[in-house]
Amino acid sequence: MRRPNHYSHAFTVSKSNVQSIFMVAVALIVGTFLIIAMLTTADNTHRFSSSVLHDWTKEAQSDWFIHLLGVENRYYLDAMQDTSTPSLTTTVIELATNMNLNDPRTFLGREIPGFSGFDNTLVIAGQGTDFTNMAMESPPPSEEHQYEQPETDGGEREGTVDDDPPEIADEEPIIHLLHSHSRESFLPEIEGDDPNNQEINIVQVGNYLADQFREYGLPVEVSDHDIQQKLNERGWDYSQSYEMSREILEEDIEKHDELEFFFDLHRDSVEREHSTATINEEVYARTFFVIGEDHPDYEQNLEMATEIHHRLEERWPGLSRGVMTSGGAGVDGVYNQDLSPNSMTIEFGGVDNTFEEVYRSADAVAEVIQEYIYEELER
Template sequence: MPISKFKYYFQFIYTTILGVILVFILISGATTSFVSQKFSSDYIRGALEKVDAANLYSQLFNFENHYFPKEGSTISLSNLFFQVATNIRLDDTRTLLGRELPQLSFYHTKIIVAEEGTTIAQLPYESTPSDEILKNPKEADEEKITDDTSKTDDNNTHQSSTDKRVLIYQTHNLESYLPLLKNAQNPNDAISADERVNVVSLGSKLTSLLQKDGIGVQHDKTNMNQKLLDRKWKYTASYSASSEVVEAAISENKDLTYLIDIHRDSARKAETTSTINGKSYAKVVFVVGKGYEGYEKNQAFAKKLHKELAAKYPGISRGVFEKSQDSGNGIYNQNYSDKAILLEVGGVDNNQEELNRTIDAFADVFSEVYWEENGATEQ
C-alpha cells in the first residue's frame, strides 16, 4: 500500500475516533448540566411563573398560521428556553451573581408584599453568628431590663393540652438586641442565652397576651443552640433541631394549628423601626418558605396578618417575603401546618420598649384574626 494512502486511512481513523470521543464528552457534559438543574415541578413553575400562557400559545399558533392573531407583546422563546435550561434570567442579574457570589444569595428573596420604602436593598436577613459568640454569648444589662419583661408569665398552668392551638417557639433562640446587652456594640454580638433579653422573651410576652384573650398557647423554650452544641452541629442545622421540637409538639397535641417561629432581623435601626402616633415600634417581617408542597396557604395567611397589621398600625410591617432553598432553609418548619409563620421582630438596635409595643400590636391583631377564624366554634 502506498505511503500516501496509508496516511489517508490513518488520518480518517484518527479523526473518527477523536470525533466519537468528543461526542461522548459533549453528551456527558450536557447530561451533567441538565441533571444538576433538578427539573422539579417547583423549578419549572418558578421559571415560567411570569409567562402569560395565553400570549405564549397565541404566538406559537401564529408561527404555524400567520392569519392567527397574536395577543399581547412578543415573548422571546430563546430567553425563555435559556432560563429553563440555566435558571438564569437575563433581565435579573441576581440569578447569576447570587450563585457566583455566595454572600449575595439572600438577594434571591422574593418580595410578595412590600410596604412603602421596602426594596431589594432592604431585604430581611439573619447573619450567622461566630462559633465563639455562640459558645460565649453576651450577658444581659440588668439596668436595661424592664419590669414588664421580668414579670411575664407563660406557664400555661390553667389550660389543658387540648385547649392549645397555638405553638410559639424560637429556632434561633439566642438572637438578642444590642441595647439590652453588656459590652455589645457589634451587630454580630447581639447574641445572648438570657431568656429575658433574647427572642424567647418575646415569645413569653406574646404567649401571656394571647392567653389573656382566651387563646390556648404552648410556648416551647427549648435551647436550640445548646442542642446544636451538644450534637456538634453547625448553626445552619438550626431548623433540623427545631423541626424535632415542632414535630414532637404536634404529635402530642393534634390541635396545634398556628405555628409561630419568632426571630430577630440583622438589619440596623433605620430599617427596623417605625413611628406610629408619636411612639417608636420595632418593625416586623413575615418570611414564607416555598420549598415544600402547599406553601401558598401559609403565604396567604402571612399576607392576611400583614394586611390587618398594616391597617391598624401603619408602618409596623415591612412586608411579606418569600425564600426558596436558594436563599435560605426554604421550609422553616412551615410544612407542618397551613398556618405557620416565621416572624422577625425588630433588628439588632431595637430597645425593649419598641419590642414590647410591637408584640402588643401583633397580639392584638393576631387575636382578632384567630377569633375571626375560630370564634364560631370556640367562644
C-alpha cells in the same frame, strides 16, 4: 436537442428539505434544553404540584402568561400599559438557562459567595422594602459565645414581662411559639456588641406575645429552649437549628393534640433605619413574614402570612416590612412549616431595636392574629 435539466429542480427541493431539517433540529435542541432544565430544577422530594410548576416557570416573563390569557379574554390586555408581544427569544433563553436578562442576580448568584442570599422572592414589599434590605438570617454566634456565657443580673427592664405569666387552666394550647434562633438579642438591651445573648433575647419576646394571646383567651404553648445550647451538646452546626427545633415541635405536637397555629419568632439582622417605624408618634419595631417554599403546600402558609400583613397595614401603615418566600440552595427553605398550613416565621425588629419597641409591635401582631384565629376556628 438538449435534455431537460433535472438537476436544478432536484437541488431546489434538496435545499428546502435541508432548511426544514435544520429548523426541526433547532427545535429539538431547544426542547431538550427545556426538558433538562425542568428535570434538574425539580427537587426529588417534591411531587408534581403547583409548587414544582412555579419553580419551572418563575424565571419566565410574566407578560407571556398575560398575553396567553389575553387571547381568550381581551380584558387582560386592556389592563396592561404595554400590549406588545414579549420577546420569544428572551423567554426561551430564560427557560433554558434559568437566567433572567432583566435581573442581574441570576447571572451573579452562582458565582459570588453569599449572593444567593438575595435569591428570596419578595412577595409583598412593605414601605421602603426592596431586594437590598430583605429579611436576613442572623449570623452564627461567635466562637467565644457558643458555649456558656456569664449570667446576667436578670434585673427588670422597661417593657419586660413577668417571670410568672398568667396561665389558662384546663385548656389545651392551640398556639405554639418557638425560637429556632433562641439567642438572637437586641444590642440596646445587652452589654457588648455580639447580638447573641444566652439570657436576654428573642425568647422574652415570645413570652410577652404569649401573654397577649392569653389576654384574648387563646391558650398558648411557649418553647423557651436554648437551641444553641442543645446544638452545642450534640456537636451540631448552627445551620442545623431548624432540625433541632423540629424535634421540639414534633414532641409538643404529640403531647398537645389541639395545637394548630405555629409561629417561629426571630430577630432580623438589618439596621435600625430598616427595622423601625414611627406610627402615630410611637416607635415600633417593624415585622417581616417569611415563608419557606421548599415544600409542596407552602402556598397555604403564604396565604396566612399575606392576610396577616394586610391586616397589620390597614391599622398600622408601615409596621410590616412585607412577606417573602425563601428556598433553594444555601437556606433551610422549609422552616418546619410543612408541619402545619397555619405556620410562619415572624421577624421582630432588628439588632438595634429595644424591647419596648418590639413589645409595641407584638401588641399589634397579637391583636391581628387573634382575630384571624377566631375566624378560622369558627369555620
